[in-house]
Amino acid sequence: SGKSRPMRILQYVQNTAVQGDANSVISAVDSYCANVEWAMNVGDKKGEILDAVVLDVRPRWVLELGTYCGYSTMRIARLLPPGARLITLEMNHHYAQVAKQILGHAGLDSQVDLLVGASSALIPQLKKKFDMDKFDLVFIDHWKTSYLPDTKLLEECDLLASGTVLLADNVTCPGAPEYLHYVRNSPRYKSLYFPSQLEYLRVEDGMEKSVFLG
Ligand SMILES: O=C(NCCc1nnc(-c2ccc3[nH]cnc3c2)[nH]1)c1cc(-c2ccc(F)cc2)cc(O)c1O
Numbered sequence: 583s584g585k586s587r588p589m590r591i592l593q594y595v596q597n598t599a600v601q602g603d604a605n606s607v608i609s610a611v612d613s614y615c616a617n618v619e620w621a622m623n624v625g626d627k628k629g630e631i632l633d634a635v636v637l638d639v640r641p642r643w644v645l646e647l648g649t650y651c652g653y654s655t656m657r658i659a660r661l662l663p664p665g666a667r668l669i670t671l672e673m674n675h676h677y678a679q680v681a682k683q684i685l686g687h688a689g690l691d692s693q694v695d696l697l698v699g700a701s702s703a704l705i706p707q708l709k710k711k712f713d714m715d716k717f718d719l720v721f722i723d724h725w726k727t728s729y730l731p732d733t734k735l736l737e738e739c740d741l742l743a744s745g746t747v748l749l750a751d752n753v754t755c756p757g758a759p760e761y762l763h764y765v766r767n768s769p770r771y772k773s774l775y776f777p778s779q780l781e782y783l784r785v786e787d788g789m790e791k792s793v794f795l796g
């Protein structure tokens with residue numbers, strides 16, 4: 583039942599997770615996707631790397647590119663200091679609708695602003711729309727071919743400060759070769775690879791953490 587995979591994930595969450603308990607919603611998504619049907623969430627293994635980076639950065643302003651069902655959105659939002667804000671961009675209206683409901687079930691919708699549209703159109707509007715200046719952390723997990731152009735767009739829009747951390751999912755699988763070459767060879771970034779596995783599978787993947795040097 584449930585017309586789409588995101589809908590089936592939402593139904594499982596609504597039937598099994600404790601309302602207002604973000605960790606139980608995260609666990610519910612992980613057990614559904616590990617045991618019933620695979621989905622492109624960052625997952626529990628890479629999720630621990632994401633958690634560690636969020637706790638280390640203690641960001642005031644976070645941008646996420648690629649919301650999908652809101653799994654990584656929840657992982658980030660549950661660790662934010664009070665007053666911090668997470669802006670997440672999603673291209674697909676259906677994904678966004680499901681993510682909103684999953685975030686609501688977790689009780690995390692107050693720290694999160696979910697925008698629907700192309701990142702290339704939305705990124706230039708963010709400073710004005712949210713009266714903000716620079717992001718402290720950017721989690722990149724959308725279309726793999728958009729990683730590099732959107733990173734350059736963030737630079738052009740003056741949304742990165744010296745010390746801003748970019749964390750990119752899937753740099754090995756499906757891969758983001760042009761992005762990797764750029765952040766590893768540009769003098770404006772200090773980059774480090776965190777080896778891991780593709781969500782819910784025994785396939786190599788990893789995340790790239792790149793600090794903007796200004
Ligand atoms: O495609 C992925 N993720 C992207 C979804 C998305 N959700 N929202 C967007 C968006 C959002 C605003 C945008 N603005 C412009 N393009 C946009 C695209 N893109 C993805 C794919 C895999 C994967 C691995 C192995 C396989 F065999 C098949 C698949 C694994 C992953 O962890 C992923 O993250």
Ligand SMILES: [Mg+2]
Nearest residue numbers: 624723751752
């Ligand atoms: Mg991913």
